[in-house]
Amino acid sequence: MPETPCLNAPMCDEPTSSAPQPGNRLEGFLGYQIRRASAAILADLAQSLQGLDLKITEASILMLIGERPDITQSELGRLLGIKRANMAPLTAELTEAGLIDRIAADGRSQGLRLSEAGQAVVAQVEARIIDHETRVLPWLSADERQALIATMMRVWS
Numbered sequence: 001m002p003e004t005p006c007l008n009a010p011m012c013d014e015p016t017s018s019a020p021q022p023g024n025r026l027e028g029f030l031g032y033q034i035r036r037a038s039a040a041i042l043a044d045l046a047q048s049l050q051g052l053d054l055k056i057t058e059a060s061i062l063m064l065i066g067e068r069p070d071i072t073q074s075e076l077g078r079l080l081g082i083k084r085a086n087m088a089p090l091t092a093e094l095t096e097a098g099l100i101d102r103i104a105a106d107g108r109s110q111g112l113r114l115s116e117a118g119q120a121v122v123a124q125v126e127a128r129i130i131d132h133e134t135r136v137l138p139w140l141s142a143d144e145r146q147a148l149i150a151t152m153m154r155v156w157s
Contacts (some may be wrong), residue, residue: 006080034155041136048132052124053097057082059125061090062114066122068112094118 026032042056049059060080065071079088091112094100099118103111112124133145140148 008031026097038073043110045132048128049125052121052128055126058090058094059129061094062099062118062122063125065112066114066119069113070103072111074109076112084089091097 021027045056049056052059054062057080061076062074064079068075072082073087076091077084078080080089091100095102098115099121100116101113101118103113105111126157137145
C-alpha cells in the first residue's frame with residue numbers, strides 16, 4: 001500500500017496508508033477523508049499565515065478585493081459564502097487595520113479596494129499560499145491539481 005504523508009506531523013506517529021485500515025470504517029467514506037484533509041490543510045495554511053496577523057477568512061477577503069476592486073461587501077459575502085451580518089465586522093476590522101478603503105458607489109453601496117498596505121499584504125499572502133500548497137501537496141502534478149480543483153468545485157457549487 002502506498003504511504004501518504006501526514007500534514008499534521010506532530011499528531012502523526014506513523015505514516016498513514018492510502019487504504020482504509022481494519023477497525024476504522026470511517027476511512028472508507030469520502031466525506032470523512034475530505035473533512036480530515038480539509039482540517040489538516042487549513043491548519044497548515046493558518047500556520048503559514050502567522051506573522052501577517054490575518055485569519056484565513058481575512059486573507060481570502062483581501063485576495064478577492066484585490067482581484068475585484070470596487071466589489072461591494074454584499075457581493076464579497078456571496079462569493080465567499082459569508083453571511084451579511086458576519087461581513088460587516090470583518091470588513092470593518094480590515095478597514096481599521098488600514099488594509100482596505102471604502103469607495104462611494106451607487107446609492108448606499110460602497111465599493112471596497114485594497115489600500116497600498118493591503119496590496120503589499122496580499123502579495124505576501126499569495127506567496128505564502130503558493131508555498132503552502134507546494135509543501136502540503138507535493139505529489140500533485142499541475143494537471144492533477146487542476147483536476148482536483150475542478151472536482152472539488154463540483155462538490156460545493
